[in-house]
Amino acid sequence: xxxxxxxxFPPEAEELPSPVVDNHTHFPGQGDGAVELPDGVExxxxxxxxxxAERAGVVGMIHSGCEYPGLEHAVELAREWRQIAAAIAIxxxxxPRHAGVTEVAPDGWEQDLADHHREVSLEDAxxxxxxxxxxxxxxxxxxxxxxxxxxRTAAGGLEAQRRSFxxxxxxxxxxxxxxxxxxxxxxxxxxxxxxxxxxxxxxxFHCFSGDAExxxxxxxxxxxASFAGPVTFKSNQELRDAARAxxxxxxxxxxxxxxxTPAPFRGRPNAPYVMTHTVRTVAQxxxxxxxxxxxxxxxxxxxxxxxxxxxx
Numbered sequence: 001x002x003x004x005x006x007x008x009f010p011p012e013a014e015e016l017p018s019p020v021v022d023n024h025t026h027f028p029g030q031g032d033g034a035v036e037l038p039d040g041v042e043x044x045x046x047x048x049x050x051x052x053a054e055r056a057g058v059v060g061m062i063h064s065g066c067e068y069p070g071l072e073h074a075v076e077l078a079r080e081w082r083q084i085a086a087a088i089a090i091x092x093x094x095x096p097r098h099a100g101v102t103e104v105a106p107d108g109w110e111q112d113l114a115d116h117h118r119e120v121s122l123e124d125a126x127x128x129x130x131x132x133x134x135x136x137x138x139x140x141x142x143x144x145x146x147x148x149x150x151x152r153t154a155a156g157g158l159e160a161q162r163r164s165f166x167x168x169x170x171x172x173x174x175x176x177x178x179x180x181x182x183x184x185x186x187x188x189x190x191x192x193x194x195x196x197x198x199x200x201x202x203x204x205f206h207c208f209s210g211d212a213e214x215x216x217x218x219x220x221x222x223x224x225a226s227f228a229g230p231v232t233f234k235s236n237q238e239l240r241d242a243a244r245a246x247x248x249x250x251x252x253x254x255x256x257x258x259x260x261t262p263a264p265f266r267g268r269p270n271a272p273y274v275m276t277h278t279v280r281t282v283a284q285x286x287x288x289x290x291x292x293x294x295x296x297x298x299x300x301x302x303x304x305x306x307x308x309x310x311x312x
Contacts, residue, residue: 007041010265013276016057018294020279021301021309022272023062023226024087024145024180024206024254027077037258041269050083052273057294059083060301060309061272064180064206066091066145068098068117068125071132078139085308087142087180088132090125092149095164096157098122122160126167133175141305143172144180145206148189162193169197178202178304180226187214199223202304207256211238212245219247224304226252229262229270232281243285248296251286252304253279 027049028035037043044052053061064087065074074086090098097118120128133140146168153161172179179200183190187210194203199221208225210218218225225246231239243251255278257270262277283293301309 007268009042009044009269009271010261010274012052013056013273015055016276016279016294017291018298019057019059020253020275020294020297021060021062021305022053022058022255022257022275023204023252023301023305024064024228025061025257025272026259027063027084028258028269035258037269044271046077046081049271049273050081052271054083056273056276058272058275060085062087062141062305064088064145067094068120068128071128075132075136075139078136083309085141085305086136086139087144088129088140089144089146089168089180090122090129090164091145092147092161092164092182093152094118094125095122096153096160098125099157099160099163101154101157101160122164123167126164126171129168130171130175133171133177138308140177141308142178142180142204143168143175144178144204145182146179147182147184148186148193149182149184150186150189151184158189162189165190165193166197169193169200172200173198176201178204180204180206182206183209191217194221204252204304206254207260208239208242210242212241215242215245218250219245222250224250224252224300226254227278227282228254228256229260229266229274229278231285232262232278233266234263240281240285243282244287248286248288249300249303251282251297252300253282253297 026035028037062085065071071088078086099122204224207228255275261270283290
């Protein structure tokens with residue numbers, strides 16, 4: 001049987017009328033700690049990724065390094081590319097591994113300790129996040145992604161996950177950095193921690209997955225929702241209702257690439273230049289003309305992360 005063609009990235013998109021920033025992405029295939037693409041997927045070199053993003057109107061990108069080997073890698077990417085900044089943390093699904101938990105998760109995924117970096121204790125791993133963030137203020141613009149995940153964490157790992165989340169909240173406050181929250185099927189648990197510990201001044205729900213009611217909670221607290229590709233999926237009317245319900249000054253947009261590719265390219269690998277499709281959907285739900293929506297989203301990005309991308 002002949003081998004099929006490699007799965008390719010989507011074609012370049014029409015340029016947005018006003019610039020935006022991808023506030024959460026993962027660049028694949030660039031050394032230890034980077035996200036790996038599935039077999040058969042072509043890898044786009046970094047210069048191609050950055051060039052396509054700029055041509056699409058995406059003038060800045062925040063790469064999230066959220067596994068222990070990826071922490072320094074994220075900082076290095078931000079040093080090498082003027083268009084890239086870093087967010088660093090220990091991912092909530094990594095926290096139990098660093099704590100030695102190996103239970104099978106609710107989705108059937110087994111939390112193994114095969115990689116040597118998981119021999120590092122959770123406290124030491126978070127300590128490394130703190131060291132790198134404090135030492136690299138020009139590169140690290142956020143703490144994240146951290147949070148809670150009940151989809152991929154067994155009961156025995158929840159304590160470690162909660163402990164990790166609380167430590168990252170404290171670190172974001174200490175360094176006066178925004179916090180990027182991973183919240184997967186854990187609305188109540190995430191809110192409980194935020195209410196008990198107090199959220200950082202700039203708190204972002206990355207890849208927002210709530211409904212209009214949850215958007216109301218964000219409105220009340222001044223927390224940000226960052227919308228990714230799923231808001232474009234036909235089946236996700238609840239997400240679009242949330243985008244409509246959210247105060248415009250709390251709306252951000254991201255890719256979470258190489259995952260969550262927006263329609264009409266769902267199933268293909270994602271990249272920052274593809275986020276133009278998500279921006280167009282979010283603008284429509286905000287009830288704004290596209291140029292105005294881009295300007296609002298960019299202003300929100302500046303308020304959360306500062307002006308690092310203006311040097312790009």
